[in-house]
Amino acid sequence: MTRQAISSYKQELLDTARTLRQQIRAGEFTSTTSGLASGLMQGNIVILTADWAQDFLHFCQLNPVSCPLIAMSRPGEPLLPELGKDIDIRSDVPEYNLFVDGELTQTRTDIADLWNDQMVTFVLGCSFSFEEALQRAGLAIRNIDLGRNVSMYDSxxxxxxxxxxxxxxVVTMRPFSPADAIRAIQVTTRLPKAHGAPVHIGRPDLIGIDDLATPQYGDSVPVHDDEIPVFWACGVTPQVAIRNAKPPICITHVPGKMLVTDKLNDELAIL
Structure with missing residues (x-):
């Protein structure tokens, strides 16, 4: 691919992402972002007040597989220019969860009225970013093929x-044949900022999951008899930690409804 073709391809991706964010900002799109804006990085969102931000940053540093940090804003700054020149975190996520004292109290499509000069935004890498890499490697992603959100489980x-x-x-699950599971490991290992390699393969009971048909978040997908479930760390993990830490206020994305950025997935890859 020539340099001109690469530039044209990237511009096409950016136009797609910005159109999607405009639809989200206008309240016209509130669904899962899995399979959308393929080729561009998507992010999990955690917003805390400044007096809680340092502790959460430390949690991310201690748990880089579950919480791969992509960006962190200054207090009170709603824009994220390093991820996209027009991104406004107050409106550009399809749906937000509002936690008060660790309890989920509300789901909403805009948080402008909650914003103040103490808010700090964290953007964490998302497994939706590696789904495109898996597809480029010739692997089928069951939840995308079925038009569903990914299956997510408390482990x-x-x-x-x-x-x-x-x-x-919290882990995501995608089923593969044994041969495709090996290929999926190879592909995702080079994307540590999108959770990297799987954290578990095979028997779900060994990581505390009783029933694959009833995920705690997202949608269920069938696992065929000749397939094995493959589990990756998930950016919903902080929402469990938030419930335990009980900050006075915290805002996150609704699982599966991510921030779509202007950064190419390949920019985050280990070559």
Missing amino acids: SLATTPSSRFHGNT
Whole structure:
């Protein structure tokens, strides 16, 4: 591909992402972003007040597989120019969860009225970013093929606690044949900022999951008899830690409804 063709391809991706964000900002799109803006990085969102931000930053540093930090804003700054020149975190996520004292109290499509000069935004890498890489490698992604959100489960895999944030890891699951599972490991290992390699393969009961048909978040997908479930760490993990830490206020994305950025997935890859 020539340099001109690469530039044209990237511009096409950026136009797609910006159109999608405009639809989200206008309240016209509130669905899962899995499979959308393919080729561009998507991000999990955590917004805390400045007096809680340092502790959460430490939690991310201690748990880089579950919480791969992509960006962190200054207090009170709603824009994220390093991820996209027109991104406004107050309106550009399809749906937000509002936690008060660790309890989920509300889901909303805009947080402008909650914003203040103490808010700090964290953007964490997302497995939706590696789905495009898996597809380029010729692997089928069941949830995308079925038009569903990815399956997400509370696991028994403990995170490393910071002073206040703690809890077990949330995992995503995608089924593959054994041969394709090996290829999926190879592909995702080079994307550590999108959670990297799987954290578990095979028997879900070994990581505290009783029933694949009933995920705690997202949608269920069938696992065929000749397939094995493959589990990756998930950016919903902080929402478990938030419930345990009980900050006075915290805002996150609704699982599966991510921030779509202007950064190419390949920019985050280990070559």
